[in-house]
Amino acid sequence: MKNSFRQSMNWLHTWSGFVFAWLLYFIFVTGTLGYFEDEIDRWLKPEMTPVAQQIDNREILINAEQHLTQVADNSPSWYISYPANRSPFVNISWLQLADPANNIDKEWREKNIDLNTNQVVDVRDTAGGMTLYRLHYNLHYIPSTIAYIIVSLATMFMLIGLITGVIIHKKIFIEFFTFRANKGLRSWLDIHNIMSVLPLPFHLMITYSGLLLLMSVSMIGVINSNFGAGKDDSKKFYKLATAEHSEQQQTLIKPQDLSADTVLLDAQARYPTQNISYIGVLKRTTDDVHYEVWFDNHQGIELVSHLTYHQHEGQIVVDISGEKVGEAAQIYDLLEHLHEGLFADIYLRWLYFLSGLMGCAMIATGCIIWLNKRLKNANPNKLFDRTYTLARLNIAVVVGLPIALAVFFYSNRLLPIEMANRAQWEMHSLFISLGLGLIICLFHPNKHLWRNSLWLCALSFLILPLVNFLTTGHNLFSSFLQQDWQMLAFDLTMLATGAASAWAALALGQKANLSQTGVNS
Amino acid sequence: MRVFTALVAGFVFANQSASLIAYYLPSANTVDNIVAGKMLSFIVWALVVIYVFAAKSAKQTFVLLLLVCAVALAWMSHLELVFKS
Numbered sequence: 001m002k003n004s005f006r007q008s009m010n011w012l013h014t015w016s017g018f019v020f021a022w023l024l025y026f027i028f029v030t031g032t033l034g035y036f037e038d039e040i041d042r043w044l045k046p047e048m049t050p051v052a053q054q055i056d057n058r059e060i061l062i063n064a065e066q067h068l069t070q071v072a073d074n075s076p077s078w079y080i081s082y083p084a085n086r087s088p089f090v091n092i093s094w095l096q097l098a099d100p101a102n103n104i105d106k107e108w109r110e111k112n113i114d115l116n117t118n119q120v121v122d123v124r125d126t127a128g129g130m131t132l133y134r135l136h137y138n139l140h141y142i143p144s145t146i147a148y149i150i151v152s153l154a155t156m157f158m159l160i161g162l163i164t165g166v167i168i169h170k171k172i173f174i175e176f177f178t179f180r181a182n183k184g185l186r187s188w189l190d191i192h193n194i195m196s197v198l199p200l201p202f203h204l205m206i207t208y209s210g211l212l213l214l215m216s217v218s219m220i221g222v223i224n225s226n227f228g229a230g231k232d233d234s235k236k237f238y239k240l241a242t243a244e245h246s247e248q249q250q251t252l253i254k255p256q257d258l259s260a261d262t263v264l265l266d267a268q269a270r271y272p273t274q275n276i277s278y279i280g281v282l283k284r285t286t287d288d289v290h291y292e293v294w295f296d297n298h299q300g301i302e303l304v305s306h307l308t309y310h311q312h313e314g315q316i317v318v319d320i321s322g323e324k325v326g327e328a329a330q331i332y333d334l335l336e337h338l339h340e341g342l343f344a345d346i347y348l349r350w351l352y353f354l355s356g357l358m359g360c361a362m363i364a365t366g367c368i369i370w371l372n373k374r375l376k377n378a379n380p381n382k383l384f385d386r387t388y389t390l391a392r393l394n395i396a397v398v399v400g401l402p403i404a405l406a407v408f409f410y411s412n413r414l415l416p417i418e419m420a421n422r423a424q425w426e427m428h429s430l431f432i433s434l435g436l437g438l439i440i441c442l443f444h445p446n447k448h449l450w451r452n453s454l455w456l457c458a459l460s461f462l463i464l465p466l467v468n469f470l471t472t473g474h475n476l477f478s479s480f481l482q483q484d485w486q487m488l489a490f491d492l493t494m495l496a497t498g499a500a501s502a503w504a505a506l507a508l509g510q511k512a513n514l515s516q517t518g519v520n521s
Numbered sequence: 522m523r524v525f526t527a528l529v530a531g532f533v534f535a536n537q538s539a540s541l542i543a544y545y546l547p548s549a550n551t552v553d554n555i556v557a558g559k560m561l562s563f564i565v566w567a568l569v570v571i572y573v574f575a576a577k578s579a580k581q582t583f584v585l586l587l588l589v590c591a592v593a594l595a596w597m598s599h600l601e602l603v604f605k606s
Contacts, residue, residue, distance in 0.1 A: 005575050012574045159563070160570050167571075211563045219559045222539040225602045226555050240552040326553025328560060 006168055013164035017366050020154035022397045025363045027136045027151060029401055031206075032356030034133030035341055035349055038086040041129030043490040044412050046472040047121050049114040050088040050484050057082065057268070057276060060115075061260055064092050067113060067120050072096065078281040080260075084296045085346075088486075090115060125422040126412055132405075137214065140427060145217060152211060152218040159207045161366075165196055188369050195362040202355040203362070209339035212332060241329060245322040251309065253316040260291060263309045266318070267293040270307070364398045380446055392441045392449065399453040400437030402497070406460035407433040409494075413471040454505035461498030465491040522583060527573040530586040535566035537593040540602050 033040060042048065064080040072078065072094035081091040090113045098106035112121040131140075139147040196203065216223070216238070227237050253262045260279055267276065280292035291309040308319040324330045337343060341352045371391045378387035411429040415422055441449065468491060469475040479488035543551075543558035569586070576582040 008575050009571070012571070156563070156566065159567055163567060163571065208563065212560055215559045215563070219536060219539060219562060221536045222543065222555060222559050222562070225540050225597070226543050226558075227552070237552060237555075241556050326550050326556060327548070328553045328557035332556055332560065 009164045009167045013161055013168055014370065016157045016164065017161040017363075018370050020157045021363055021367050021370075022394075023150070023154045024158055025360060025367075025397060026401060027154065028356060028360045028363060029405070030132060031136035032353055032360060033405070034129075034136060035344075035352045035356060037129040037133040039129070039486045039490060040132060042087070042089075042486040043409075043468075044126045044128055045112070045123045046468075046474055046487075047123050048089050048112040049116065049121065050482075050486070051083040051090060051115055052088075052483055053115070055083060055090075055115070057264060058261060060090055061264055061279065063115075063118060064090065064113060065260060067111070068092050068094060071111070071120075072109075074285065076283060076285050078284065080279045082276050082278065084275065084277050092120075124412075124417050125419075127408075127423040127426045131423070131427060132408070137210075140431070148214045148217040152214045155207055155210045155214075159211065162196075162200075162203055162207060166200070169193070169197075185369065185372055188365055188372065192362060192365040192369060195358045195365060199355040199358045202352075203359055205335070205338055206356075206359070209335035212335055213339060241326065243325045243329075245325055247320045247322065248312070248317050249320060251316045251318050253309070255311055255314065255316055258289070258291070258309070258311065258316050263291040263293060266309070267307055270318075271295065367394050367398065388446065389442065392444070393438060395449055395453055396434075396438040396441035399450075399457050399501075400434055400441065402501070403437060403453075403457050403460050404430045404434040406457070406464060406494075409464055410460075410467060413467050451505050451508050454501050454508065458498045458502035458505060461494045461501065464494045464498075522579045523573055526579070526583045526586055527570040530583070530590060531566045531569040531573065533590050534569055534586065534593065535562040537590065537597060538562055538565045540597060541593065544600055544602060 042050075060082065061080065068075075068078050068080070071092075075094040075097060077095040079093045081087070081089070081093070083089060091110055092113060093108055093110040096104060096107050096109045098104060110123075112123055113119070114121050134140075137148065137151050138144050139150065142150075211218070216234075220234075223234060223237050227233055251266055253266060260281060264276070264279060275296035276293060277296040278292070278294035280290075280294070282290040282292060288311065292306055293309075294306040306321055308321075309316060310319075311317075324333050341349065344352055371387065371394060374387045375391060379385050380388060382388075408426055408430040411426045415425055415429075419425065437453075441453070444452070465476065474484070474487050474491075476488060476491055479485075479491065539555075539558035539562035541558075542561055543554040546554040546557060548554055573582050573586070
């Protein structure tokens with residue numbers, strides 16, 4: 001198309017990167033937060049009491065079963081979750097059956113148990129870390145199938161951007177070690193290169209595996225033509241594709257003794273080194289009760305996932321699930337685990353998080369470069385000049401999204417506890433503030449737009465720990481004394497984010513005009 | 522033109538290649554072959570996109586890809602992967 005291969009690839013890199021850049025930025029930011037889903041969830045539920053003492057698995061079980069019998073005796077499925085590294089809590093959850101008479105929907109419910117007082121704790125209604133993490137592929141407001149297709153398409157553009165990015169850099173290693181500060185566009189290009197090349201394996205892995213995770217939606221035609229169309233076929237396909245090697249062994253448990261307690265003892269005897277993370281009681285209301293024991297899956301990349309105890313021909317047997325049957329399915333699993341990083345310990349998790357942040361920075365700097373090349377020829381005095389409008393909207397996304405996330409955290413603390421649909425309103429506040437940010441950025445004068453929005457961002461994050469203290473009593477000192485590391489780390493991370501944003505605002509302080517070289521241009 | 526060729530024809534050909542890869546893989550596990558075919562199809566798609574934008578003439582590339590897709594479609598219907606009776 002252009003004169004040389006490299007030039008055409010340069011064009012492709014520019015445009016494939018730009019078209020979905022804001023959506024990709026959104027996906028990267030929310031996805032990166034997803035690596036700390038459990039930790040964020042803990043902050044969003046300040047009522048939960050972390051378990052600090054040594055625990056006895058059986059004692060917790062008996063305790064949890066008592067509580068479950070009280071609140072959910074007619075439910076077909078129970079789960080009891082044990083304290084794990086990333087979630088040091090005892091929780092009970094159950095499938096609440098629909099009760100139209102009392103306006104109750106069929107849904108999973110969860111409650112926390114405080115081991116000190118042995119009481120069930122009422123946790124505030126919150127969207128939780130899960131909803132925040134799901135944002136990066138379901139986009140919240142639109143039907144999930146459409147969201148998956150949009151996200152897949154954006155991810156494909158990202159993959160093209162990455163491949164062409166590698167192609168156009170002849171001297172990828174030399175350029176990697178070059179940084180020219182205060183040189184306007186060159187400096188942004190250098191930052192863009194560092195943010196792209198340093199975590200390049202991460203970027204490639206996350207993009208490709210992201211495509212794979214949604215391929216059953218985006219490539220549905222393949223299943224239809226090679227396997228069969230229709231709902232039953234696709235269910236059957238999914239079941240076969242995710243089939244695991246399963247081995248059935250006899251147990252010494254007598255049928256009349258089958259209970260969560262005997263199952264727990266048997267599982268502990270079989271795998272004495274594994275930590276138990278969940279015990280499930282399924283098909284409770286039938287004669288064919290199944291007990292599941294799940295192990296903590298942060299102990300290596302291959303998961304010994306779970307054991308299932310049930311009655312079979314008059315005896316109690318245990319199904320031990322292993323790896324996937326298919327070879328392609330195993331590779332798929334590996335990539336999925338790499339994408340989700342479930343196996344990562346706290347250090348690797350931070351590395352994931354930092355790589356994700358660098359991905360966000362890569363996209364943001366890419367946008368800034370694209371805009372700066374064009375702002376030179378644009379007219380700053382014209383109302384709604386196209387390039388200037390894009391530059392303003394870019395700020396509304398790049399800085400506005402973190403601010404919107406801060407607003408989400410505020411809404412968790414400040415919305416009335418008894419409010420109806422509280423969890424939904426937390427998400428609404430996120431998107432309302434994102435929308436407000438777009439409007440404000442459109443009408444704010446060019447001058448100081450970067451600086452002011454960065455200051456706003458800094459303030460929102462710096463004040464958050466204070467609001468946390470005023471509304472819940474959790475503060476840095478009490479969290480430290482109670483060894484509540486997740487609460488402590490969250491507050492510290494908020495302060496660090498605020499500080500970083502303030503530093504950026506100060507650095508841009510002198511030259512904070514949209515059109516000045518070196519700042520935004 | 523190139524954008525259309527790369528996105529639409531690329532997507533169609535990626536799907537076709539996934540079906541064909543799944544068909545020709547030696548393993549007896551059909552479902553697993555489909556999973557493999559789909560995983561590889563994204564790479565096929567990416568390569569098609571790069572090719573379309575690197576080629577000299579947009580029109581020729583479009584016609585070429587149209588032909589390739591048509592041949593693949595004919596081959597698939599020969600294997601009864603599409604147009605099943």
